[in-house]
Each structure stands twice: as C-alpha cells, then as structure tokens.
Amino acid sequence: MSLAEKVRPDREAPVAREPRVTDEHGRRVRVWELVLRYVLLLAVLALTVGPFVWQLSTSLKGPTEDIFSSPPKFLPSHPTLHNYKRVADTIPVWDYAFNSLKVAAANVVTNCVGSALAGYALARLRYRGRRIATLAFILAMLVPVEGIIIAQFTTMRELGLNNTLIGVVLPGCIGAMNVLLMRNAFLNLPYEIEEAAYVDGANVWQRFLRIALPSVRGTLAVVAIFAFMGAWDDFLWPLIVLSDPSKFTLTIGLNYLHGTFANDERLVAAGTVIAVAPLIALFACLQRYFFRGVGEGAVKG
Numbered sequence: 001m002s003l004a005e006k007v008r009p010d011r012e013a014p015v016a017r018e019p020r021v022t023d024e025h026g027r028r029v030r031v032w033e034l035v036l037r038y039v040l041l042l043a044v045l046a047l048t049v050g051p052f053v054w055q056l057s058t059s060l061k062g063p064t065e066d067i068f069s070s071p072p073k074f075l076p077s078h079p080t081l082h083n084y085k086r087v088a089d090t091i092p093v094w095d096y097a098f099n100s101l102k103v104a105a106a107n108v109v110t111n112c113v114g115s116a117l118a119g120y121a122l123a124r125l126r127y128r129g130r131r132i133a134t135l136a137f138i139l140a141m142l143v144p145v146e147g148i149i150i151a152q153f154t155t156m157r158e159l160g161l162n163n164t165l166i167g168v169v170l171p172g173c174i175g176a177m178n179v180l181l182m183r184n185a186f187l188n189l190p191y192e193i194e195e196a197a198y199v200d201g202a203n204v205w206q207r208f209l210r211i212a213l214p215s216v217r218g219t220l221a222v223v224a225i226f227a228f229m230g231a232w233d234d235f236l237w238p239l240i241v242l243s244d245p246s247k248f249t250l251t252i253g254l255n256y257l258h259g260t261f262a263n264d265e266r267l268v269a270a271g272t273v274i275a276v277a278p279l280i281a282l283f284a285c286l287q288r289y290f291f292r293g294v295g296e297g298a299v300k301g
Helices: 003-007 031-059 082-090 093-123 130-142 145-158 165-172 176-187 191-199 204-215 217-233 236-241 250-257 265-296
Strands: 020-022 028-030
Touching: 028 031, 031 265, 082 093, 082 250, 082 265, 093 130, 093 165, 093 176, 093 204, 093 217, 093 250, 093 265, 130 176, 145 165, 145 236, 165 217, 165 236, 176 217, 191 204, 204 217, 217 250, 217 265, 236 250, 250 265
Parallel strands: none
Antiparallel strands: 020 028
C-alpha cells in the first residue's frame, strides 16, 4: 500500500438528503411541511365552509329524503327548490329582507362617511386633544354591546325612535373599529402628496376628497363590508327595539320558522341560505378591494 493511500482519509458515505419541493412563494420546503400545511388548510376550510354547505344541501332535499342519514349525504338525491317557496309562504321573507336591506344600506353610508371623516381628522389634522380622541375610540372597542344595550334602549325611547328602523340604525351608524381602520389607512399615505396640494392652494376639503379619499378606496370597501355584515346579521338589538312585525328585519323574521310544536330543518336551512346569499354576493363583488384594503389599513407602529 502506498504512502498516499495510507494518509488519505476514508471518504464518508453520502448522506441521503430529505426531498424538498418549492412552495407558492418559490421557497424550497420539506415535503412533510407542505403536506401538513395543506392538511391544516383543508381542516380550516371544512370548519368554516362545511356548515354552510350542509345548510345548502339540507335546503335542497325533499320531504322524503332523510337529512340525518349515516353516513351523511351532502348531495341530495332529488334536488328541489320547494323549501324556498315554503319559506315565502310561511313568513313575508321578502318584506323582512327589504327592511334588512334598508338598515344595512343606511349603516354602510353612515359608516363610510363618518369613519372617513373621523379617520382623516385623527390622522391628518393638528388640534389639541387629538390623542385623547384616538384613545376614546380605542376604549369604545373594549366596551361590550350587552353592557350598554339598556342605556341605548332608554335613549331611543326618550327620542321616540323605538319601533322604527332609524332606531335600529342609529347606535351603529359609526363604528369605532371602522374609524381606526380609516385612521391607519390615512396615516400610511405619504405626507408629500398633500403638502404639494397645500402649496398649490388646496384647502382641507379638497385634499380630503381629491387626494386622500381616492387613495384609500380599499379600506373604504372593507368598512362597507363590515358595516353591511354587522347590520344584516344583527339580531339582539332589532329584537329589543322593534315590536311591529311589519318592521322586522330578516334575522328576526327567520326566527318564526322555528315552530312551537314542529321544527322543519329543511325550512330553517332554506331561510338561512336566503339570509347568507346577499353577504356572499357582496363579498364576491368587493373582494379585490377587500384584500387591498387589509394592507392599507394595517396597524402602523
């Protein structure tokens, strides 16, 4: 054996490397990490979308189909829209939906206008007490609705707004969360743009309407979605304020589908789908503005 062969170290056996793949961002990750990620995403999807899919399936099943079969069947054997017709025959669902639409539309307008004005004032204007006003909006978010609902009812009664749709809209016409979202969106705008407009002679209203507001349309869409969803889904406050059945909102009206001596799950499921459908349509129309607005309204440190 030669001297070179004696001093040459033994070559280490090649170590088997764990296979890697590329994720959606171009990063190389382990296969088990990617599989675990998608398993968790599917689990979250099943928990969030599963109940709605089950309600939709139940609403399309006929009276002879068993909705509690084992194993459960998501696809109805003979789909039918008869349950939706029964909802309209049982309660004036379209009148209730129209009342909810009026409340939700008014809530969207007041929240968009009020939150944009208040958010711009908190973010851009200089005045004494601005930080205290911001702190007041933050503290307002910490107060539970149930803790002030009696005071709200007493106020509406003194104003003579009980049993009116205005009384339903008024307490939630401007939300503290929406104000803070608009404030953070305006804070993220460069000051140089408004300073250039100020040099050109633009006043506060012109800078707000022509420069600042068009730049935060995404956050405004987020506020509109939150305001619409909050007003459309609200149950407790309209139940307390309203007593005239002709003024009931959809969430209260659907409660009449639960009978005292019978509870038809197909009927309840059809009413639930009717109530959720406008929210899905609204989000589908504004989803691109929604995801853009999440970045605009991010909390600025």
